[in-house]
Amino acid sequence: MTATPATAANGGGPQNTGAPTRLAAMKVSKVGDRVFLGLSTGAAWLIMVILAGVAIFLIIQAAPTIGANWLQNTALQDRTSGFTLGYANFWAYVSPLLFGTIWASFLALLLGAPVAIGIALFISHYAPRRAAGILGYLVDLLAAVPSVVFGLWGIVVIRPFLGPLNDFLNTNFGWIPLFGGSVAQGGSTLLAGAIVLAVMILPIITSISREIFLQTPSLHEEAALALGATRWEMIRLAVLPYARSGIISSVLLGLGRALGETMAIAMIVSPKLIFSFQLLTNDNPTTIAANIANQFGGANLTQANALIATGLLLFVVSFAVNFVARWVVGRASTGPRRRRIPTRKASR
């Protein structure tokens, strides 16, 4: 008995690893097992506690401002940090922000998702294996770039780069409301923000779609090719239908990222609390997250509560989006996925 902990410490318990069933492993319980069980269970509970803690914090902090009459609250009508000045209640303040959040995220998805899926298809079905590996790695690396760096890139590169395009669209297609209005000379447009946002959501959509494309049964692919399909027809007939729900869920996860993105929008876009679909002007709706980043520093204590209340709403929206995404993924991965895993490894 005394030797048992030493064996465990020696990187051991080979009997354990070799145990045929979970039940047996449970029975042969050693100190290491119990400690590890405790740690992992603790970690699992901790994440629940943290999530609940965040939700409770948001609700407690937000509560005083959500139902209140803002016009009668002197702190919310504070002129020195006047961003809540003149708003009658929480919903009047947050609705343009909610609109801006959804509109900016939608634009980012519109621009980013097709490119991301294209990259994923290229990596999984077109690129030579070696190039695919490098490209996949590079796209994943994009996810590691801090959003402040994306913001600076947006200011220094994307804004001036888009200048001529803005003028062209406004002059020739100004009759479309999207491109109407008076062009922002400095380029602090929602279009610039949405493009940077689109780049930021590329990695998550690409990596998930790529995994799912790789899971397409090779029998289906080979069958399509054997019937005389070209590669594009094979992708259309075999890969895309198989991956449809996976693509949707990856796009929804990308949307989750776009909804919460802060610094890039706060730094690039000239923000107003308005409802506007115009893409090329200085009068852009802003997002909840960017608004918090902009205003929290100057907010007084009650205004901070109001900002936290907008954060609560964002939390609810993001939670819902992620929930739907997980649900779609869950539905997609039942059945074929289990049989797929060996195939995926082989195709790598």
Add this chain to the structure above:
Amino acid sequence: MKITRSGSIAAVALVGALALAGCSASTTSTTTSSAAPTSKVGLNAIDPSLTGTITAAGSSAQVAAQTGYSAAFSSVATGVTLNYNPEGSGGGRKDFIAGSLDFAGSDAPLSAAETTQAAATFPGGALDIPVYLDGVAIQYNEKDASTLNLSGSTLAKIFAGKITNWSDPAIATDNGGKALPSKKITVVTRSDSSGTMQNLTNYLAGAAGSDWPAGPNLGTLPQITGMDLQKGGAAVATEIAAVDGAIGGVDHSALTSGATVASVDGVKLTNAGIAEAMATGFAIKPNSTPGDLSGAFDYTKIKADTKAYPIPLLSYDIIPATFKDAAKKKLVLAYLEFIASTDGQKAGATKANSVQLPDSILKQVTATLATVK
């Protein structure tokens, strides 16, 4: 290789010589002042045995000056560190009231509500101490106007969106009747709230009257169509420089080199002009806390003085009237006493290219600091 090294040695020697010259200069000045029968002031008054960290946050306008003050201070008291986080005036006041700071830097004194809140955190309340004087520059980007003068009411109309073109007759009137070519005006301002805008709107409300219906003390300009909003003072300055036809209010210390700055009411932005405005137009109007030194500018008086720059920016450090911790009190008071000395003001003004506070104000600051418990 050799040349580079000797060059760098020469450079080090030069820097050393300059530093020595600097030292000797300040020593002589303090010696003369300590020759008077008063107690020691400035660098000489700092106790070298002080140690500790001062935690402060707030006004981003003050940050360069605070670097100057603290560098000079810790050249004597080497054990003292200042952590100043330029999170913005409002954020500084909020964190100070919450009790997490030793002092707050703020471009505006505590509001009435904040004074009450501060009194709940600190027994005896909190004191507004003026420490830093600078101006709000009206930066513009209009190639056809190498110099530009704007009156208060024209400026107010531009910021309120009533004048939208550089060819507007009101601008021509301000510039001797010479009309500028037609070009759209883009007003650039901050998307986050700032003390710079508060000082600017104070001026607009004081000088332009009914042309500025939005009133004084606003942390952000009211949003108008086409207004270009940027995060932070530096981003505003860069944006104005980049956008043809842009104009906006920028903190003097955030101006980049080569920026074109308009005269206001016929007065150019100079340190002398700001000092003149302070001397003519500033009056201490304390709040209910005994010893408080908050004040306000009288823009009518400043306008009457043709040498005074009309948009000064006065920034405060806000401290508790009663410290809970004796060691902390000693440290913070020593630091603020240094800031309120000629040596301290010089150190900050040199670093930030700002203006030294007049002696009359510094005397009142020293008197107030003596009452802190």
